[in-house]
Amino acid sequence: MVSWFVLCTKPQKEFQVERLFQEAGFPFYCPRFKSSGRIKPFFPCYVFLRFEYPEQFKLVKYTRGVRRVVGNDAGAVPLEDRFIEELQSREISGLIELEKYGVEPSPGDEIEVADGPWKGLRGVFKKSLSDRDRVMILLNYVSYQGQLLIEKSKLKKVLS
Known part of the structure; x- marks a missing residue:
């Protein structure tokens, strides 16, 4: 019976295992995503x-x-x-894209930091930067007015 199976790999050996099986002609799938500028396995060790x-x-x-x-x-x-088809359908340019906190903000949208040390801070979405992982938001509080560069994955759009 030819089917898809899940393999558990040794830590950080996903790409080595992929190379070995592809060289042997096996259909192989290791979903990837981009985090902090690096491409990583979506399911570490699987x-x-x-x-x-x-x-076999x-x-x-x-x-x-x-x-x-x-x-x-x-x-x-x-x-x-x-199951494999569903995972592959979530890929854009070979990487699984996650909308972690819902709708992508546009310039002028009110946003809230949803994760990290700035959690709960609100501001206005200004622009995405060229590396696609960071964005600029404008902060305007009683005693502080400024800009903050932050990872896009840590933001959520405030829905009115």
């Missing part, structure tokens, strides 16, 4: 591999970098193809 079970099980299990094939007492548990 990847998806399509193979013939149980015929030992080959897969003993590949360098693989810790185990995820399953239960009865053996490896296959995934439905639609």
